[in-house]
Amino acid sequence: GAVVSQHPSRVICKSGTSVKIECRSLDFQATTMFWYRQFPKKSLMLMATSNEGSKATYEQGVEKDKFLINHASLTLSTLTVTSAHPEDSSFYICSARDSGDRAETQYFGPGTRLLVL
Amino acid sequence: AQKITQTQPGMFVQEKEAVTLDCTYDTSDPSYGLFWYKQPSSGEMIFLIYQGSYDQQNATEGRYSLNFQKARKSANLVISASQLGDSAMYFCAMRGVTGTASKLTFGTGTRLQVTL
Numbered sequence: 001g002a003v004v005s006q007h008p009s010r011v012i013c014k015s016g017t018s019v020k021i022e023c024r025s026l027d028f029q030a031t032t033m034f035w036y037r038q039f040p041k042k043s044l045m046l047m048a049t050s051n052e053g054s055k056a057t058y059e060q061g062v063e064k065d066k067f068l069i070n071h072a073s074l075t076l077s078t079l080t081v082t083s084a085h086p087e088d089s090s091f092y093i094c095s096a097r098d099s100g101d102r103a104e105t106q107y108f109g110p111g112t113r114l115l116v117l
Numbered sequence: 118a119q120k121i122t123q124t125q126p127g128m129f130v131q132e133k134e135a136v137t138l139d140c141t142y143d144t145s146d147p148s149y150g151l152f153w154y155k156q157p158s159s160g161e162m163i164f165l166i167y168q169g170s171y172d173q174q175n176a177t178e179g180r181y182s183l184n185f186q187k188a189r190k191s192a193n194l195v196i197s198a199s200q201l202g203d204s205a206m207y208f209c210a211m212r213g214v215t216g217t218a219s220k221l222t223f224g225t226g227t228r229l230q231v232t233l
Contacts, residue, residue, distance in 0.1 A: 002164075034220070043208065043223045044162075091160060095221075103150055103169065104212055106221055108162035 003027050004096045006109030013084055014117055021079045021112045023094030030096035033077040034106060035069060038091045050077040074099075084116045119144045121209050123224035130199045131232055137184070138194040138227045140209030149213050151192040152221065153183065156206040165207075168192055199231045 003026040013019050023033055031052045036044040048069050049057045056069035066088075068080040077096075081088055091113050095106035120143040130136035142151065153165040168176045168183045176183040184193040196203055209224040 038160075043225050046220060049220065093160070093162060095162070103167045104219055105152065105164055105167055107164060108154070111160040111162075113160070 002098060002105070002107040004094065004107045004109040006094055006112055008112060009110060010113045010115075012115045012117065015085050016083055019081045019084055019114060021081075021092055021094070021114075023077045023079070023096065023109050025075045025096040025098075025107070028096070028098045028100070029074040030077075031074060031099050032097045033071060034095045034097070035067070035077070035079050036093045036095070038093060038111075040091075044093065047079075081114065084114070086116045089114055089116045119146070119149075119211050119213055119222040121211050121222050121224035123209055123227050125227045126225070127228045127230070129230050129232060130196075132201060133198055135195060135197045136199055136229065138196070138207050138209075138229065140192045140194065140224060142190050142192060142209075142211050144211065144213060146213040149211055151183070151185070152210045152212065153181070153192075153194045154208045154210060155203075156208060156226070158205070162208070166194070196229075201231050201233075204229060204231045 005024045007022045033050040035047045038044050046059050047062045050069045050071040052071045058064045071077040093111040095108045097106050122141045149170045151168045155163045166176050166178045166181045166183050168185045175185050180197045182195045206226045206228050208226045210221045212219050
């Protein structure tokens with residue numbers, strides 16, 4: 001149980017285009033999902049908290065108009081990187097929190113490697 | 118504010134031996150949770166083990182055990198009988214009070230290399 005999928009696993013795009021990344025909880029409901037960014041050999045940096053049916057909460061320094069988050073259902077959250085530029089190239093990873101888990105464990109997707117040319 | 122400190126950037130262990138990965142934390146929350154995740158080179162973050170601050174016993178999950186010393190604010194991960202597949206980055210993380218606002222704070226990670 002507690003499987004989270006993420007799609008696509010890898011994407012290469014041209015500068016100026018937008019990229020959508022999907023995060024799905026496959027076998028549990030997740031009222032809350034999280035989006036992280038990870039630079040090489042670094043720890044995870046939380047970008048935003050995505051709550052089903054409401055607006056996402058962004059961390060300080062993260063542009064909400066740049067990184068659009070939608071959490072339309074209890075099993076799906078999407079992150080859209082708008083007008084991507086080379087500096088947006090990174091590893092993006094989502095997590096989902098099982099609503100019924102008292103520990104509030106976050107289960108992570110496999111991540112998406114984004115390369116903007 | 119919460120802080121997680123992992124002082125070992127890299128560790129080596131021989132196959133079949135046990136290894137301890139250190140983690141200390143700081144928080145003012147009365148209740149919190151501590152997690153360990155494994156990140157192989159593929160990038161996925163794999164949940165290993167959880168310890169609640171009020172749990173009476175140290176958590177164990179198969180070959181993983183958590184040496185929780187609340188007074189010292191430490192939550193070290195012990196991996197017994199190391200296997201080559203244990204080679205990965207290991208992150209310690211902490212969650213504050215439960216609720217929709219709770220987030221994970223991660224340490225900088227420890228890279229474990231299991232050798233023959």
